[in-house]
Amino acid sequence: MIGNLIALLILLAIVVLFGYLAKRSWGTKRGALLKWVGVILSGLLTLVFLLVFVAALIGFLKTTIPASNPVSNIKVQSTPEQLARGETLAQLCSGCHSPEAKPPLIGGKENFAQIPNGPNLGTVYSPNLTPAGEMKDWTDGEIIRAIREGVHKNGRPLIVMPTTSFSNMSDSDVQALVAYLRSQPATKHAPQNDLNSNSVNLLAFLFLAGGVFETSVQPPITQPIPDPPTGVNVQRGKYLATVLACQDCHGKTFTGGNPSGFAPVGPNIVALTTNWSDADFIKLMRTGTDPADNMVSENMPWTDYTKFSDDELKSILMFLKSLPKEAPKQ
Numbered sequence: 001m002i003g004n005l006i007a008l009l010i011l012l013a014i015v016v017l018f019g020y021l022a023k024r025s026w027g028t029k030r031g032a033l034l035k036w037v038g039v040i041l042s043g044l045l046t047l048v049f050l051l052v053f054v055a056a057l058i059g060f061l062k063t064t065i066p067a068s069n070p071v072s073n074i075k076v077q078s079t080p081e082q083l084a085r086g087e088t089l090a091q092l093c094s095g096c097h098s099p100e101a102k103p104p105l106i107g108g109k110e111n112f113a114q115i116p117n118g119p120n121l122g123t124v125y126s127p128n129l130t131p132a133g134e135m136k137d138w139t140d141g142e143i144i145r146a147i148r149e150g151v152h153k154n155g156r157p158l159i160v161m162p163t164t165s166f167s168n169m170s171d172s173d174v175q176a177l178v179a180y181l182r183s184q185p186a187t188k189h190a191p192q193n194d195l196n197s198n199s200v201n202l203l204a205f206l207f208l209a210g211g212v213f214e215t216s217v218q219p220p221i222t223q224p225i226p227d228p229p230t231g232v233n234v235q236r237g238k239y240l241a242t243v244l245a246c247q248d249c250h251g252k253t254f255t256g257g258n259p260s261g262f263a264p265v266g267p268n269i270v271a272l273t274t275n276w277s278d279a280d281f282i283k284l285m286r287t288g289t290d291p292a293d294n295m296v297s298e299n300m301p302w303t304d305y306t307k308f309s310d311d312e313l314k315s316i317l318m319f320l321k322s323l324p325k326e327a328p329k330q
């Protein structure tokens with residue numbers, strides 16, 4: 001935070017310096033050539049650094065200004081049904097919030113701000129979500145807001161948290177998650193996860209200003225979100241395909257991922273699964289093997305889905321079969 005403020009001030013100082021040089025060149029009496037070269041050169045540099053400064057400031061404010069999303073004062077019950085459901089859903093978090101990609105969610109070991117083979121954007125570890133982490137001091141409503149709306153207890157916008165999917169989570173599912181998180185054994189993990197030391201740097205601010213990525217903050221959820229109908233149906237399949245974030249890799253219309261995104265690129269699963277039986281699909285989601293008995297690559301996170309019920313998985317397939325096989329033409 002302090003480092004970023006200093007970096008912003010230095011940028012501002014550079015803008016002022018080149019602006020001053022431009023002004024001096026304008027007034028120089030050492031000949032027209034020198035005057036115009038000086039004015040144009042320092043004028044351009046003033047403009048460039050001004051743009052960088054403004055972009056960095058926008059990114060800084062996006063990650064710093066507290067979100068005003070209200071917190072509900074709900075108190076989660078923690079019934080055995082909630083704990084079981086929460087355990088199923090917690091698989092969706094384990095890839096990031098656990099070093100071995102399985103519960104308990106003691107915090108990840110990966111710095112998400114270090115782009116693989118790319119630039120460093122700061123330090124962003126997935127925090128410890130057991131009662132040994134900072135969430136023991138959070139209310140249930142604050143945890144629910146963090147999961148669905150991407151806001152830290154103190155109002156800071158979170159990043160990386162995949163809230164575009166989770167913001168659709170039903171009230172009973174997100175409450176089950178809270179019950180499960182609180183039921184985990186308090187387990188200490190690497191210190192970086194408990195220091196609340198996550199921060200991003202100037203480069204990340206520029207990316208944020210340019211829309212390369214966004215913070216996790218979502219609009220406030222003020223209406224109840226009911227569960228989809230039980231049984232096997234398209235509505236339930238749509239709900240799960242959304243919350244389980246299949247679109248991150250398989251694309252908005254499930255017809256194939258976008259190579260320029262941060263997520264792995266998945267194939268067109270509408271076309272791929274048209275002739276699959278329920279058993280084929282359930283086998284893929286529980287064992288990672290397709291109908292031809294080929295093991296899928298580990299970029300397909302099937303281990304996150306093994307605990308979902310037969311009816312839920314059948315519903316996802318039914319939903320996929322209800323969709324157009326080709327991406328809509330732009």
Ligand code: HEC
Binds near residue numbers: 092126160166
């Ligand atoms: C793609 C990786 C990823 C996934 C998947 C993910 N998280 Fe996170 N989560 C993060 C990161 C990174 C942060 C810290 C962000 C920050 O500090 O700005 C975070 C922060 C949080 C926080 C705030 C806690 C704190 O101490 O600041 C909560 C609560 C949370 N996640 C819950 C969950 C739950 C529950 C799930 C599964 C339903 C989940 N997350 C899935 C990456 C992820």
Ligand code: HEC
Binds near residue numbers: 244248249250290298
């Ligand atoms: C993190 C990225 C990611 C997510 C999330 C994801 N997938 Fe995949 N998926 C992939 C990749 C990559 C492949 C290709 C694997 C391969 O070629 O071995 C794949 C393959 C598949 C296949 C085809 C398997 C085959 O070989 O025929 C199906 C079906 C599928 N995914 C369904 C889903 C569903 C349903 C969801 C959500 C519940 C989902 N995926 C979520 C990345 C993902």
